[in-house]
Amino acid sequence: MLKKIQKRLTIHNSSVRELLAEALGTYVLMVLGLSSVAQVVLGKGKFGQYLSINVGFGIGVTMGIHAAGGISGAHLNAAITFTQCVFGNLPWRKLPAYLLGQFLGSFLAAATIFGLYYDALYDYTKGNFTVTGPTATASIFSTYPAPYMSLAGGFFTEFMATIMLFLGVLVIYDENNNGALKGTQALLTGILVLGIGMGMGMNTGYAINPSRDLPPRIFTAIAGWGVDVFTAGNHWWWVPLVAPVLGSLAGGLIYKILIDIHNQHVQEHGNEKEQTQTVIESSTL
Template identity: 85%
Template sequence: MLEKIQKMLTIRSSSVRVLLAEALGMYMLMVLGLSCAAQVVLGKGEFGHYLSINLGFGIGVTMGIHVAQGISGAHLNAAITLTHCILGNLPWRKLPAYLLGQFLGSFLAAATVFGLYYDALYDYTKGNFTVTGPTATASIFSTYPSPYMSLTGSFFTEFMATVILFLGILAIHDEKNNGALKGTQALLTGILVLGIGMGMGMNTGYAINPSRDLPPRIFTAIAGWGVDVFTAGHYWWWVPLVAPTLGSLVGGLTYKLFIDIHNQPVPECGNEKGQTDVESSTL
């Protein structure tokens, strides 16, 4: 009986399976990360500090990968998915399913955290949800540059942080090089994100992921923060979309040129088949 029910519930469309896996993995990542951000901001320093946010997103990435990796490869990042398409590691026809899943999971996570902390948000702001000012709370959900940052400096920060992110991910999953032990990739990727947050988070909040930043921003615009979420920081909102995408592509090409093409398996004598295919890296 249970086998029949399981068979009935099994989704045959690979695109739908990918969409749901990316959505659930992204939801896990974002709920853990945004919840930590909410506690730090709304708790006024009594329930965590900046490191708490770094740890929350690092743990969230680890758990999100564990949730989705078997079905979709757990990209959980629109910039990385797009880079895989550009590099030929992923068919373009699968791009919409990945992006929709990531954006859906991220949006629902923002709504969940909003619901979890609504009373605390209302108490902290007296019902006045703002992007800037002494009781600003929009940064719980999306990233914003520090007041001292120029738009150029902010763009460069996000670009470089994503270069490091994708270089690290490719190294972790490169079995021809010194890849991580099987089963440890998710943990090491989470540690990588933790390190990026600890070392490069001060300037812009290290979005490094369009799927992490845009859906919660749209949610906050709807939920009471208004259009200021798009105009703040000299119209900062587009930077977490473009800079990580370019950074991911440059990171992928850099790893290919500096490491991958110099570390190909040597064909055996008489083997005319040539180089073997390389599976695309995950996250």
């Protein structure tokens, strides 16, 4: 009976499977990440500090990759998905499924954290949900620039942080180079995100991922924070969408030029030597 039910529930369309995997992986990532932010903000420093947020997102990335990696590769990031399409590693026809899955998982995660911490949110704000000010809480869900940041400076921060993210991902997963040991990739990717947050998070909150930032921002606009979530920070909302995409493309191009094409040349040269040696050995038999 159980096998029959399982068989009926099995989805054979690969795009739908990948959509669901990306949704679950992104949901796990975002729930662990956003909940760590909520505890730090709403707990007024009694239940964690900035490092807690870095660790929370790092663990979230690791668990998200474990959740979705076997089916979709666990991009969990619209910038990375777009870049993989540009470099020919993912068919363009799969782009909508990946993005929809990521955005769905992220939006549902924001709704989950809102429900989980609603009483604390209400107590902290007295029912007045604001984007700026002494009891601002919109930053629990999406990123906003520090008060001292210019728009250009914030853009550059997100651009550079995403370059480091995608470069790190390529280093970890490139089996043709000095890739990570099998089974450790998810953990190392989580540590990579932890490192980016610890070193490059102060200026902008290190969104480095459109799927991490836009869906929760839309949720907060609906849930009581209003259109201020799109106008705050000199209309900051578009920067976590555009800068990570450009940063990811730049990171991929840098790795391609400095590492990947040289490895391909070495491999091709090595294969030619092996083939020549095989021919010589065969001719002597």
